[in-house]
Each structure stands twice: as structure tokens, then as C-alpha cells.
Amino acid sequence: MPWDNVLAVAFFTGLIGLTILIALWPGEKHGKRLLERWGVPDPDAAEVALAVRYLKRRRLWYPWLYLAIPPVLGDTGPGTIITTLLVGGLIAELLAQRPSRTPRREAVLAPRTLTDVVPIWALVLSGLASAGALVRLVWTAQWTLLAAAVGTTVVCWVITALAVRRPTASELRADLALRRRSGRVAIGLGIAACAAIGWPGGNLGSLLAVVAGLAAFLAVTAPVKRQPAAA
Amino acid sequence: MKIVVDTENGLAPWRQVHDQVVRAVTAGALPDGTRLPPIRQLARDLGLASGTVARAYRELEAGGWVATARARGTVVTIPAGRPDPTALLLTAAIEYTTRARDLGADVEAAVTAVRAAYEVS
Numbered sequence: 419m420p421w422d423n424v425l426a427v428a429f430f431t432g433l434i435g436l437t438i439l440i441a442l443w444p445g446e447k448h449g450k451r452l453l454e455r456w457g458v459p460d461p462d463a464a465e466v467a468l469a470v471r472y473l474k475r476r477r478l479w480y481p482w483l484y485l486a487i488p489p490v491l492g493d494t495g496p497g498t499i500i501t502t503l504l505v506g507g508l509i510a511e512l513l514a515q516r517p518s519r520t521p522r523r524e525a526v527l528a529p530r531t532l533t534d535v536v537p538i539w540a541l542v543l544s545g546l547a548s549a550g551a552l553v554r555l556v557w558t559a560q561w562t563l564l565a566a567a568v569g570t571t572v573v574c575w576v577i578t579a580l581a582v583r584r585p586t587a588s589e590l591r592a593d594l595a596l597r598r599r600s601g602r603v604a605i606g607l608g609i610a611a612c613a614a615i616g617w618p619g620g621n622l623g624s625l626l627a628v629v630a631g632l633a634a635f636l637a638v639t640a641p642v643k644r645q646p647a648a649a
Numbered sequence: 650m651k652i653v654v655d656t657e658n659g660l661a662p663w664r665q666v667h668d669q670v671v672r673a674v675t676a677g678a679l680p681d682g683t684r685l686p687p688i689r690q691l692a693r694d695l696g697l698a699s700g701t702v703a704r705a706y707r708e709l710e711a712g713g714w715v716a717t718a719r720a721r722g723t724v725v726t727i728p729a730g731r732p733d734p735t736a737l738l739l740t741a742a743i744e745y746t747t748r749a750r751d752l753g754a755d756v757e758a759a760v761t762a763v764r765a766a767y768e769v770s
Contacts, residue, residue, distance in 0.1 A: 517696035521657040525694035527650040527670070527679065529686045529722065586694040590651065 431485050438481035444473035456595040457642035465592035472596050475510035500611050504573045507604055511580035524588045534594075535582050535601035540638045544574070547609040547634065551616025560618070567615045574608030577601070598642065606638035650678050654695045662697050666705035674714055674725055675737060685715060685723040 449469035453461040461469070483502040491497055532541065548571040555564040581600035587593040613631025617624040650673055654665050673679040685706070686694075692702040706723055709715045716726045749759040 517693065519696065522653065522655045523695045523697075524651055524653050525686070525691055527652050527673065527685060527691075529684050530690060583690075583693070585696065 435481035435485050438484065439478070442477040442480060444470050444477060446470060448473060452599070453592055453595055455641050456599045458591055458595045461592060462589075465589045468587050468589050468592045469596065472510075472514075475513055476506045479506040479509050496614065500570075500607055503607060504570065504577070504604070504611075507577050507600065508573055508580075511577050511584065511600060514584040515580060517585055522588075524590070525586050526590060530582055532578065532582055532601075535597050536578055536605050536638075540602065540605050543634055543638070544571075544605045544609050544612075547612040547616075547631070551612040554616050563615050563618060567612055570608055570611045570615065574604045574611075577604035595642070602639050606635040609638065610635040652691075652695070654697065662695070663701045663705040663708070666691070666695075666702060667708050670705070670709055671712070671714055674727075679725045681725055681727045683725040684721060685725065687722055 446466050449466040449472075450461055452469045452473065453465055458465060480502055483505050484498065487498050487501050487505070491501060548567065551567045552564065552571075555561075555567060578601040581597045581604070584597070610628075610631035613627045613634070614624075617627035652666065652669050654662050656662060658665075660668075670679065670685070679685075685691075688699055688702045688706060691697075692699045695702070706715065706717070710717060710723075713726060715723050717723045745763075746759065749762070754762070
């Protein structure tokens with residue numbers, strides 16, 4: 419491709435990415451709504467700021483991933499959206515692992531486990547969806563899809579593990595809510611993706627699998643009315 | 650139960666962790682058998698080296714405040730002869746009352762100050 423074409427594609431891609439980024443950029447209203455949805459009623463200003471930072475860490479990556487992934491995957495549909503959300507979530511959780519550098523630091527004197535973030539039934543459902551998809555894809559020798567299912571499962575579980583592992587913020591109530599949000603959305607996306615990848619083909623069976631996957635996603639990420647105090 | 654470490658207050662971070670756990674156990678905020686977070690989790694959350702938190706846990710274990718079991722991790726234990734939390738609270742209240750009287754405060758003013766202190770701390 420000539421250089422002027424490359425530059426033109428890069429320019430327009432950047433312009434589209436910037437437009438999406440501006441549309442997605444979160445404000446206080448989005449942070450407050452996010453916290454209330456995940457069980458933090460009447461969040462204070464510091465909690466809202468934490469939620470906005472949490473959203474920014476993700477949404478900063480979404481436009482560029484959304485534009486970069488289709489040529490790699492050869493897909494412009496739901497596969498691109500799910501991959502964008504998962505990779506964006508993974509980058510955000512990796513960034514959140516950086517330790518606090520402020521002089522005053524807070525922590526909760528209680529062990530934090532995987533089941534504090536994602537309920538056990540959702541983890542079991544995720545295991546069943548992944549195992550079902552893997553067995554079916556091995557059985558039908560669909561190796562490319564098998565690799566996609568394995569990759570999706572690994573990324574979802576890594577995001578969840580990182581959400582448990584990341585250092586605590588001072589706003590303990592919001593911190594726990596955001597950990598739960600990360601873990602549950604990742605596990606929910608993993609279940610839906612495995613259902614869709616494991617049963618391809620456009621027949622009744624694949625339709626039922628996709629519907630079941632979507633229902634599981636909605637159940638896992640259902641609104642949390644109120645969460646117990648973090649400390 | 651929250652723990653706060655300030656790296657600029659002049660006290661070694663391991664000592665701050667140690668003292669806060671002792672205070673919480675003494676006050677009854679951490680009852681007997683309560684599991685403490687693993688060393689690595691607490692170190693990560695507080696932005697400290699694992700060795701710093703490990704030292705605090707070692708000192709707590711040496712003082713009989715916690716016990717480390719392979720399966721259960723680090724759990725709070727009641728050392729023999731530990732003061733009764735109610736008695737400790739009464740002692741603190743007597744000290745505060747004496748100081749409040751010196752300042753000319755009556756019961757209501759003293760209680761109002763306690764309530765205000767609870768709200769800001």
C-alpha cells in the first residue's frame with residue numbers, strides 16, 4: 419500500500435477512535451450510576467471519583483481496540499465487541515495492580531477470596547460453559563474455535579483473579595463494588611462467549627446455546643441492590 | 650476492620666501494623682479466631698514490602714496475639730491475662746471525664762464531643 423494511503427487510513431482511524439472516545443468518556447454522573455447499580459447507595463465524592471477513574475481506565479482502550487481487533491480476528495460482529503471488552507478489562511486490571519504511592523494507605527484486616535468477588539454459582543456456571551464448549555469443539559475438531567474458547571476462558575479468569583488481587587483503595591465500600599463488577603462482568607462475558615463459540619453453525623442448537631449464554635450473562639451481572647459494608 | 654499506615658509519621662510501618670492489630674484485639678474489634686489477611690495481600694494493599702508485614706506478624710505471634718496455622722493462615726488468639734475490653738473502655742472514659750471536668754464541660758457537652766469525635770474519626 420502506498421504511504422499516502424497508509425497515512426490516510428491511520429488518520430481516519432484515529433479520528434473515528436477519538437470520536438468514540440469522546441462519546442464514551444465517563445463523568446461523575448456515570449460513576450455515580452455505576453456505583454448505585456453495584457450496591458453502593460448515595461456514594462460520596464471520593465467514591466464517585468474512584469468509579470470514574472475505574473471507567474476511564476477501561477474506556478480509554480475501547481476505541482483503539484475496537485478499531486484494531488477486526489483485522490486480527492477477521493470479524494466485525496459480536497466477537498470484536500466481546501474481545502474489545504475483555505482485552506480492555508484485562509489492561510485496566512493490569513494497570514490497577516500498581517501499588518499506592520501516597521503516604522497514607524488503608525487496607526481491610528480480612529482475607530479476600532475469589533468468592534468475595536464472584537458468587538460460587540457463577541464460577542461453577544463458568545466452568546461448565548467452558549468445559550462444555552471445549553469438549554464439543556474437540557469432539558468436532560474445530561481447532562481455531564477451540565483456541566478462541568480457551569483464550570476467552572483464560573482471559574476471563576485472569577481478569578477475575580486480578581480484580582481480587584489488586585491493592586485496595588481508601589474508599590472500601592466502592593472498592594469492593596468495583597472488584598465485584600470487574601469479576602462478574604468478566605465471568606459473565608466468558609460464559610456468553612463460550613456458549614457462542616462452542617455451538618457455532620446457525621442452527622436451532624446454536625441459537626439455544628446463545629440464548630442460554632445471554633441469560634447466564636444477565637444473571638451473573640444482575641444489579642446488586644445493596645452490599646454489606648466492606649469493613 | 651480497617652488498618653491505616655502512614656509512611657511519613659515517623660513510626661516504622663511494621664510497628665504501625667503491629668500496634669493497630671493489638672489495639673483491635675484488645676478492643677474486641679478482632680475476636681478470638683478471626684483470620685487475618687495473608688502477608689502478601691496485606692503488603693500489596695498497603696504498598697509495603699512483604700518482609701515488613703511478615704515482621705509485624707512475627708512480632709504479633711511472639712507476643713501471643715496471633716497464631717499461624719498452615720491450613721487456616723494467621724488467626725487472632727487471646728493471650729493469657731489480656732485486659733477486659735469493658736474495663737479498658739471504662740479506664741479511658743474516666744481519663745476523658747477528668748480532662749473534660751478540668752475544661753469546665755458538663756456531661757452533655759462531654760457526650761456531644763464524644764459523638765462529634767466518632768463522626769470525624
